[in-house]
Amino acid sequence: MRFHRSSLIAVAAVCLIGAACGGSSSPGTSTDAQPSSSSTGSGNGLPQPPTATIAPATSIGAGEGQLNMIVWEGYAQPEWVKPFETQTGCKVNAKYDGTSGDMVNDMKDGGGGQYDLVSASGDASLRLIYDGDVVPVNVSLIPDYANLMPQLQSPPHNTINGIHYGISVQWGPNVLLYDKTTFPTAPTSWSVLYDQAYSGKVTVPDNPIQIADAALYLSKTKPALGIKDPYELTKAQLAATVALLKQQRPLVKKYWGLASDQIDLFANGGSTIGASWPYQVNALKGAKKPVPVIGVIPKEGVTGWADTWMLSSKAKHPNCAYKWMQYITKPVPQAQQAIYFGETPVNKKACAVMNTLSKGSCAQYSANAPESFYNSIKFWKTPIADCGNGQKNCTDLKAWTTAWQQVKG
Amino acid sequence: MTEGSPRGGALRSLSRFSWRRPGLKTFGQISAPVAAFLFVYVAALVALLIQGFWTTDSFTGKVIHSWNLDNFRAIANDPYPTIILRTVLIASAVTITCMLLAFPYAYFMVRIAGRRLRLVLLVATVLPLWVSYLVRVYSWRLILNPDGALNYFLNRLGLPDLNIAYTNWAMWLVFTYIWFPFMVLPVYASLERVPYSLIEASADLGGRGFTTLRRVILPLAVPGLAAGSIFTFSLTLGDYIAPSLVGGPGSSLIGTVVFESLGLANNAPFAAAFAMVPLGIMAVYLMLMKRLGAFESL
Numbered sequence: 282m283r284f285h286r287s288s289l290i291a292v293a294a295v296c297l298i299g300a301a302c303g304g305s306s307s308p309g310t311s312t313d314a315q316p317s318s319s320s321t322g323s324g325n326g327l328p329q330p331p332t333a334t335i336a337p338a339t340s341i342g343a344g345e346g347q348l349n350m351i352v353w354e355g356y357a358q359p360e361w362v363k364p365f366e367t368q369t370g371c372k373v374n375a376k377y378d379g380t381s382g383d384m385v386n387d388m389k390d391g392g393g394g395q396y397d398l399v400s401a402s403g404d405a406s407l408r409l410i411y412d413g414d415v416v417p418v419n420v421s422l423i424p425d426y427a428n429l430m431p432q433l434q435s436p437p438h439n440t441i442n443g444i445h446y447g448i449s450v451q452w453g454p455n456v457l458l459y460d461k462t463t464f465p466t467a468p469t470s471w472s473v474l475y476d477q478a479y480s481g482k483v484t485v486p487d488n489p490i491q492i493a494d495a496a497l498y499l500s501k502t503k504p505a506l507g508i509k510d511p512y513e514l515t516k517a518q519l520a521a522t523v524a525l526l527k528q529q530r531p532l533v534k535k536y537w538g539l540a541s542d543q544i545d546l547f548a549n550g551g552s553t554i555g556a557s558w559p560y561q562v563n564a565l566k567g568a569k570k571p572v573p574v575i576g577v578i579p580k581e582g583v584t585g586w587a588d589t590w591m592l593s594s595k596a597k598h599p600n601c602a603y604k605w606m607q608y609i610t611k612p613v614p615q616a617q618q619a620i621y622f623g624e625t626p627v628n629k630k631a632c633a634v635m636n637t638l639s640k641g642s643c644a645q646y647s648a649n650a651p652e653s654f655y656n657s658i659k660f661w662k663t664p665i666a667d668c669g670n671g672q673k674n675c676t677d678l679k680a681w682t683t684a685w686q687q688v689k690g
Numbered sequence: 691m692t693e694g695s696p697r698g699g700a701l702r703s704l705s706r707f708s709w710r711r712p713g714l715k716t717f718g719q720i721s722a723p724v725a726a727f728l729f730v731y732v733a734a735l736v737a738l739l740i741q742g743f744w745t746t747d748s749f750t751g752k753v754i755h756s757w758n759l760d761n762f763r764a765i766a767n768d769p770y771p772t773i774i775l776r777t778v779l780i781a782s783a784v785t786i787t788c789m790l791l792a793f794p795y796a797y798f799m800v801r802i803a804g805r806r807l808r809l810v811l812l813v814a815t816v817l818p819l820w821v822s823y824l825v826r827v828y829s830w831r832l833i834l835n836p837d838g839a840l841n842y843f844l845n846r847l848g849l850p851d852l853n854i855a856y857t858n859w860a861m862w863l864v865f866t867y868i869w870f871p872f873m874v875l876p877v878y879a880s881l882e883r884v885p886y887s888l889i890e891a892s893a894d895l896g897g898r899g900f901t902t903l904r905r906v907i908l909p910l911a912v913p914g915l916a917a918g919s920i921f922t923f924s925l926t927l928g929d930y931i932a933p934s935l936v937g938g939p940g941s942s943l944i945g946t947v948v949f950e951s952l953g954l955a956n957n958a959p960f961a962a963a964f965a966m967v968p969l970g971i972m973a974v975y976l977m978l979m980k981r982l983g984a985f986e987s988l
Contacts, residue, residue, distance in 0.1 A: 380953035385751060408751040408956065487934070489954055533939045535856045542935075549837045551855065666748045677748040682955035686947060687769045690940040 327441050327669055331413035332594055338419055341603045344371045348601040351376050351387050351399040353588070355622045356450075361614040368608070371601035381405035388414045391595030397602040400450055400588050403438040403661030404490045404678070410439075410446045411665070415591040417444045422603055425610040429627045432655045438662035439589040448606050451615075451624040452587035454647065454658055455486075455494065456576035458557035458565075460547060471498045471579045473554055475525065480532045484543045484555035487536035489678065489685035490661055493584050494556060495529075496522045497659055501581040511584065511659055513668045519676045519684055526688040536689055540564070547572050559646055560623030582657040587627075619646055735969075742963035751956055761963035770947065774967055777943045780858065781926035784865040785919045788873040791866070792918060793911065796878040815874050823868070827935050830864045831855070834936070856938030864936050865926050872925065873918035880914025881907070916979045923975060927968040944968050 348371045350357065357375035366372055376396070378384045381404050388399050391414050401409055409415045420426045426434065426448065433449040440446070459468055463482070471494070474483055485491060496511035499522055508518050534552050537543040544564050546552035562576035590606050592599065608614060615626035616634035625646045626635070632643040643649050668675040676684075708715035743757050764770070795815075799808050818826055833839045834855040841851045854860050884907055892902040930945030937943075944967055951961035979985070 382953040382956040385956045386952075386958075412750040412752055489950075530939050535938055538934045545831070545835065549835050551836050678751075678955050679746065679748060679957050679960075682950060682957065683764075683767075686773070686942060686950065689942050690769055690772065 327667060328411075330410045330441055330444075330446070332410075332416045332446075333442070333444055335416045335594070337417045338422065338599060338603065341422055341607075342600045344369050344601045344604055345598040346370060346601070347372050347374065347598050348398070348605055349374045349376070349396045349598065350605075351378050351384055351392070351396050353378070353400055353402075356400050356588075356618065358618070358621055360621065361609070361617045365605065365608045365614075369601065369604045371598070371604060373605075385409060385412075385414075388591075388593065390414065391593045394593075394595040394597055396593050397596040397598045398593065398605060399591050401447070401591050402586055402588050403436075404488075404586075404663050406438045406447070406589050406591065407663035407665055408678070409591060410441060414594055415446050416594045416596075418447050418592050418606070420445050420448060423448055423607050423610055425607070425612075425628055425630075428612075428630050429610070430629055430655055432658070433587060433627045433660075436587060436660055436662075438587065438660055439591070447589040447591035448610060449627040450588040450590050450609065451618060451622065451626055452585055452660070453558050453560070453624040454578065454583045454585040456557055456559060456562065456583060457579050458543075458547070458555050458562060458574055458576050460553040461573040461575060463553040467575065467577060468554070469577075469580050471581050472502070474556065475529050475532070477532065479554050481534055482551075482553045483529070483532045484535050484537050484546055484552040484557075485529070485533055486556055487538045487689070489681040490584075490664075491556070492519070492522055492526065492681050492684060492688075493659065493661070493664075495526050497584060498581050499525060510669075512662050512664050513675045514664070515668075515674050516676060516680075519680065523684045523688060530688060530690065544568075547574060558623070559625075563623060563645055578654065578657065582659065584661065585658040586661045619648065738962045738965060741959050742966060744959045746957055746959060753959060761960045762966075764960060765964060765967065769942075770964070773942050773947055774944060774971075776858075776940075777927060777945075777968075778971060780862060780865065780943070781923045783862055784869060784926050785873075785922045787862070787866045788870055788922045789877075789915055789919065791870065792873040792877045793915070796874055796881050796914075797907075799878055800881040800884075812878075815871050818868075819871055823931070824935075826868060827864060827932055830860070830867065831936060834860050834863075856936065856941075858937065858941055860936040860938075861932055861941055864932050865922075865929070868932070869922040869925050872921035873915075876917040876921075877911060877914040880911045880917075884910045912982065913985070916982060916985075920976070920979065924968070924972055927971060 350373065352375050354377040357373060362373045362375075376387070378387060381402050384399055384401055385405050385408050388396065388401075388409055389412070392399070399409070399415070401415075420434075429449060433452060435443070435445065436449065439449065457468065457471060457473070459473070463479075464473075473479060474485070475498075492514075493511040496508050496514055496518065499506055499518075500508035500511060503521070506518055506521050508514065514522065535542060535546060537546075537555075540558065540561050543552065543555060543557060543561050547555075547561070547565050548568065548570070557576060559576055562574055565572040565574045590609065592602055592606075596602055609618075610628055612626075612628055612630040612634045615628040615631035616638055618624075619626040619631060620635060620639050620642050623646065625648050626632075629648075632648045635643040635646070635648060647654065664676060664678050664681050666673045666675055666677045708718065741753075742761050743759070745754050745756065745758060745760060746752065747754050765774075795811075799811050803811060831838075835841075836851065836853055836855065838855070841853075844850070844852055854863075888906055888910075889902055892906045897905065926943075928945050930943065930949040933941045933943045933946050944964065948961045948964050951957045951964065
């Protein structure tokens with residue numbers, strides 16, 4: 282928990298300027314209490330988002346018959362959407378977006394009343410919150426909230442000053458993928474990705490948020506830089522990270538944009554080591570000609586992506602939206618979606634269901650991993666100028682995107 | 691409609707009026723398409739240009755409507771000049787390669803191939819255009835993979851592996867393949883228009899095959915080559931899919947930067963400013979082409 286005296290001043294200053302000040306856990310300002318969870322008040326001391334004072338619903342009324350959502354492809358499959366529609370009478374209309382930027386764009390101004398829910402990833406959620414596009418959600422209306430893994434009940438990418446702006450959906454760790462034939466002994470550190478010995482064999486995701494992976498590595502290997510949170514980097518820290526990534530560039534075979542890029546390269550021997558997702562590990566192991574790969578969590582820890590169902594500030598079908606959030610966090614749809622997409626459910630009770638649907642899938646997607654595993658994960662969040670310590674000298678996503686373009690050259 | 695009914699009368703007087711004033715008549719006839727053009731094309735471009743002068747709030751990501759030149763200045767910062775230069779070089783390389791391949795190919799179709807073969811070749815040229823762009827790029831990935839078709843044939847011939855997957859060489863190859871029809875068709879059209887009598891005249895005046903080619907046929911094919919080059923050059927300038935699929939590290943093009951600024955950072959103002967770069971390059975390119983007399987016979 283980052284909590285400094287200066288952050289108090291920052292919050293107070295923002296209040297004076299006239300921004301809304303709510304939230305039970307921001308000290309000294311308890312104008313109107315929000316129904317928020319008492320668990321780890323993440324992101325304490327951050328400025329209040331514009332919609333913080335909007336009181337969420339206290340009960341769910343009758344469904345409006347429709348539900349419009351912006352989702353990642355594969356998040357609204359008939360397998361679990363059909364039962365929802367028959368149970369609630371809410372007809373689901375899903376629009377697929379390809380990038381986080383598209384999602385932010387479509388949700389501008391609350392999606393203009395066109396959309397009710399969005400399945401935003403951690404690199405988009407803070408932008409949506411601070412732009413006022415999404416409103417607080419009353420998690421006490423969602424029965425399975427209590428079954429969510431504690432780390433994703435109030436994560437800093439969707440909970441600000443104790444106020445929830447949505448409910449976590451699914452997540453996945455970013456693992457170190459290696460080919461056993463090249464690595465008879467398992468690598469235990471991300472350092473292999475920066476090792477000259479594997480020149481031309483490295484594959485790394487093509488996404489500015491990948492900077493956080495290098496920052497996480499530097500936070501452990503070069504403590505002098507003072508990196509506390511890999512998503513909150515000062516200019517100097519970002520420059521040091523970019524320098525490391527530029528060293529890595531000649532070693533990189535491909536900055537992969539699609540998971541299939543990396544799968545192809547591991548299958549044909551073009552790459553033997555890389556930053557990856559559990560999805561690729563399973564796809565390669567389960568291929569017709571199985572590739573002897575292993576995905577590990579290196580000792581420096583890993584980053585992870587996590588998606589959140591967020592409620593639009595101009596939702597026309599809020600009751601159906603709440604019904605969806607109630608439904609999609611239940612063990613069965615959680616397990617179905619996890620297996621379909623190759624990701625980890627947030628509901629801990631989904632593990633058993635996963636194993637009945639597909640044997641061993643629970644362990645495969647680390648849905649039953651020990652607490653220490655979850656704690657080691659630094660979940661994606663949008664880099665913003667506000668470092669959370671009252672200082673505004675952090676680099677934002679704009680700066681990260683430029684830096685990433687410099688890295689790739 | 692009977693003679694002298696109000697509607698018929700109005701139409702008739704309108705007809706008489708426009709007959710007497712042909713200028714107004716033409717204006718009335720083309721004003722709708724011109725308005726559509728202005729609204730759809732020009733207005734969109736102007737909107738884009740204006741966006742480029744705005745900026746986004748680093749905290750909320752909202753577009754701030756305050757005028758400044760920051761985005762245009764940022765274009766001069768690392769790594770953008772390198773990316774622009776790379777894009778221009780690759781677009782030029784692709785254009786030149788397409789020209790070198792398309793001219794003999796089109797010449798063969800026009801002068802040497804029989805009618806049936808010509809038809810077959812023409813269909814074969816445009817056939818790839820019937821297949822999705824993505825499928826064509828992906829098929830090249832299969833060819834260039836370390837265990838792909840290219841290395842299979844090289845090994846068969848006793849040659850060593852060629853590993854050009856995910857490099858700028860791969861991009862050059864793929865672009866050349868994809869835009870090739872856009873070069874062949876205009877060159878074919880321009881060569882077809884060269885009358886046979888000119889070639890005979892050249893021969894009568896003692897011009898040998900190569901001289902005729904150089905001094906008669908090639909100059910007459912320039913408009914076709916120029917038109918084709920405008921396609922291949924501008925299409926390469928704007929593409930972002932091929933670099934992401936077959937390019938490797940150091941393969942970012944102008945299109946990649948625009949796509950990433952919009953799709954990842956949601957920084958529409960910078961994307962708009964950067965989108966002006968290919969526009970500027972094309973303006974210079976078209977001016978050069980005009981100097982070469984490329985538009986004179988269009």
